[in-house]
Amino acid sequence: MPEGFSAGDTAFVLVCAMLVMLMTPGLAFFYGGMVRAKSTLNMLMMSFISLGVVSVLWILFGYSLAFGPDVSGVIGNLDFVGMRNIEMDGLLDGYTIPVFAFVAFQLMFAILTPALISGAVADRFKFSAWVVFIALWVTIVYFPVAHWVWGGGWIFDIPVIDFAGGTAVHINAGVAALALVLVVGKRIGFKREAMRPHSLPLVMLGAGLLWFGWFGFNAGSGLAANGLSSVVLLNTNVAAAAAVLGWLVLERIRDGHFTSLGAASGAVAGLVAITPACSVVSPLGAIAIGLIAGVACAWAVGLKYRLGYDDSLDVVGVHLVGGIIGSLLIGLFATGTYGTEDQGLFYGGGLELLGRQAIGVAAVAVYSFVVTYVIALVLRSTIGIRASEDDERTGLDQVAHAETAYDFTGGAGVLSRSASPAATATGKPGRTDDADGGRSGHTAEAKVEA
Amino acid sequence: MKLITAVIKPHRLDDVKTALQAFGVHGLTVTEASGYGRQRGHTEVYRGAEYTVDLVPKVRIEILADDADAEDLLDVLVKAARTGKIGDGKVWSSPVDTVIRVRTGERDAEAL
Numbered sequence: 362m363p364e365g366f367s368a369g370d371t372a373f374v375l376v377c378a379m380l381v382m383l384m385t386p387g388l389a390f391f392y393g394g395m396v397r398a399k400s401t402l403n404m405l406m407m408s409f410i411s412l413g414v415v416s417v418l419w420i421l422f423g424y425s426l427a428f429g430p431d432v433s434g435v436i437g438n439l440d441f442v443g444m445r446n447i448e449m450d451g452l453l454d455g456y457t458i459p460v461f462a463f464v465a466f467q468l469m470f471a472i473l474t475p476a477l478i479s480g481a482v483a484d485r486f487k488f489s490a491w492v493v494f495i496a497l498w499v500t501i502v503y504f505p506v507a508h509w510v511w512g513g514g515w516i517f518d519i520p521v522i523d524f525a526g527g528t529a530v531h532i533n534a535g536v537a538a539l540a541l542v543l544v545v546g547k548r549i550g551f552k553r554e555a556m557r558p559h560s561l562p563l564v565m566l567g568a569g570l571l572w573f574g575w576f577g578f579n580a581g582s583g584l585a586a587n588g589l590s591s592v593v594l595l596n597t598n599v600a601a602a603a604a605v606l607g608w609l610v611l612e613r614i615r616d617g618h619f620t621s622l623g624a625a626s627g628a629v630a631g632l633v634a635i636t637p638a639c640s641v642v643s644p645l646g647a648i649a650i651g652l653i654a655g656v657a658c659a660w661a662v663g664l665k666y667r668l669g670y671d672d673s674l675d676v677v678g679v680h681l682v683g684g685i686i687g688s689l690l691i692g693l694f695a696t697g698t699y700g701t702e703d704q705g706l707f708y709g710g711g712l713e714l715l716g717r718q719a720i721g722v723a724a725v726a727v728y729s730f731v732v733t734y735v736i737a738l739v740l741r742s743t744i745g746i747r748a749s750e751d752d753e754r755t756g757l758d759q760v761a762h763a764e765t766a767y768d769f770t771g772g773a774g775v776l777s778r779s780a781s782p783a784a785t786a787t788g789k790p791g792r793t794d795d796a797d798g799g800r801s802g803h804t805a806e807a808k809v810e811a
Numbered sequence: 812m813k814l815i816t817a818v819i820k821p822h823r824l825d826d827v828k829t830a831l832q833a834f835g836v837h838g839l840t841v842t843e844a845s846g847y848g849r850q851r852g853h854t855e856v857y858r859g860a861e862y863t864v865d866l867v868p869k870v871r872i873e874i875l876a877d878d879a880d881a882e883d884l885l886d887v888l889v890k891a892a893r894t895g896k897i898g899d900g901k902v903w904s905s906p907v908d909t910v911i912r913v914r915t916g917e918r919d920a921e922a923l
């Protein structure tokens with residue numbers, strides 16, 4: 362390996378990449394538990410398909426657009442298309458890890474970000490349109506924004522502090538969610554019918570996986586195993602913890618109960634808010650950011666009922682609001698002694714840092730909103746983005762995936778078409794033959810064993 | 812002949828069954844049910860949005876009894892099902908014309 366290579370840093374970043382990967386299925390369960398039983402699988406699939414689509418696009422051109430050599434501060438060039446011009450042992454400029462470790466780590470961010478959006482359009486977005494949407498959205502919105510913020514683009518140059526993705530990931534996804542919701546419209550029965558989460562244990566499981574994976578998301582973003590990543594990990598944990606408390610206290614006062622959905626949501630809100638700030642604030646600052654985010658996001662999720670937009674699972678209330686809080690609070694809580702020398706208002710730094718952060722927030726929000734809105738309009742007028750009324754009432758699991766998450770009847774159904782080659786070859790429907798054949802086969806084996 | 816029907820809280824079922832067995836009841840039918848009484852179920856809160864869940868889970872117990880036993884049986888059942896809290900349910904008895912044991916064709920008292 363070339364000089365400067367660190368096996369420790371590389372191992373750490375590779376493990377962090379794996380942790381971040383786990384966030385996408387974690388998110389799938391977090392969202393999957395919050396929808397009604399009839400759309401659970403669809404919700405899981407909307408996240409899972411991002412693993413499929415974005416992984417491929419990232420290798421083809423995504424990494425190059427986001428992190429290729431800068432073109433006018435706006436986008437990366439095509440030097441790294443198809444992973445060409447990247448040597449196996451080549452080190453990332455200025456770091457001690459191979460470029461490929463960075464490619465893998467950043468890929469997981471690109472996968473997670475569009476998956477975050479899916480919660481806003483739960484229960485009603487056509488799955489085929491969702492696949493096309495993800496491909497277009499990461500290409501036109503995420504890759505350029507990632508370049509602006511991290512890849513040497515114009516926001517990077519200001520500079521705006523976004524350690525692990527407050528603007529590039531959470532504000533970006535949160536605003537896109539809002540734009541998409543405005544185009545796709547409300548679920549049938551919004552504000553009239555009960556749309557209770559169908560499985561809070563799934564929500565808690567998902568939130569737990571997200572929390573765990575978030576250590577990779579944030580601590581890995583320094584691309585080194587050192588003191589800074591240690592502080593970042595600690596800040597990440599304590600902000601999530603404080604946000605759980607903040608959310609629950611608000612709920613106890615407002616609604617009279619400490620809910621599990623509130624605890625899970627609070628954790629995610631705190632994690633979102635600390636994401637941009639985790640490298641520049643002290644653990645005490647992280648507690649403050651977490652508490653503020655927990656309370657503010659708990660309050661913000663009610664906005665959809667007052668303003669009348671149907672963000673099904675509160676992507677706006679949690680990710681957009683949380684992301685803005687974290688990004689702006691850097692301007693108040695940055696100590697100047699951790700990952701940056703910039704100081705926030707509370708540490709004698711004046712308003713300059715806050716102003717820079719606000720520019721980053723506003724630029725990403727405006728760009729993401731406008732472009733997402735246009736993508737959604739184009740898709741709506743071409744392939745259509747909304748499931749039919751019948752399909753929405755039936756539930757998207759059956760309609761889009763020919764599956765259901767749960768068997769409530771206890772009846773396994775009747776085998777109506779077998780996948781066995783014999784049935785296909787003879788052209789027989791294979792209905793009773795195969796079903797019976799399968800059963801008698803099992804019975805015969807069981808007898809032999811007995 | 813009487814048909815005694817009880818709609819009670821599911822978690823009282825075991826106690827009720829035990830009490831009925833001790834009383835000498837030979838058979839009963841239990842069905843899962845849901846419904847509401849005066850209390851109209853309960854409310855649940857998800858991210859601040861309040862949902863009224865008015866159909867709460869219940870079990871429905873049906874017992875065929877001799878006229879002579881019916882009154883005592885009602886007492887036993889009510890005592891075993893009672894928690895004293897709202898939503899304990901209802902018990903009622905209604906007259907039955909004919910009872911036949913399917914296996915033997917015995918009727919009425921012999922069929923119990």
